Amino acid sequence: MRPAQKKINTQFDTWEISSGTGPFTTVPMxxxxxxxxxxPVRDEVAGGSRAELLPYSQAQFVTLLNRLDSRLYDGIGYDLVFDGAGQVTSLKSLYRP
Incomplete structure (x- = not known):
């Protein structure tokens, strides 16, 4: 992971995300x-509409992520939630600025 800044764009009622720079840090899930x-990632659909959060297991997520073209890795981002032990408990909102 590498930190980024996320703020509300009130003009368009959207999020504005500024990617961080520097080295990546590995964090445990x-x-x-x-x-x-x-x-959905690529053509994978977990049912429901696009507005819903689509749940994936860690294994499913890693499999889908590994199918992406490596040129897309730069700029892919996630909202991470950490527990008190510093482990990721939730990964939400795949985005690409």
Missing amino acids: AKNAQAQLTC
Whole structure:
């Protein structure tokens, strides 16, 4: 992970995300953590509408992420929630600025 700044754009009622720079840091995911994506990755659909959060297990998420073209990795971002032990408990909102 690498920190980014997220703020509300009141003009368009959207989020404005400024990607961070510098080295990446590896963070552990809790055993029961779940990826919740706001859109399908590639052609994968978990049912429901695009407006819903689509739940993926860690294994499913990693498999889908590994299918992406490596040129897309720069700029992909997530909202992470950490527990008191510094582990990721939730990964939400795959986005690309």
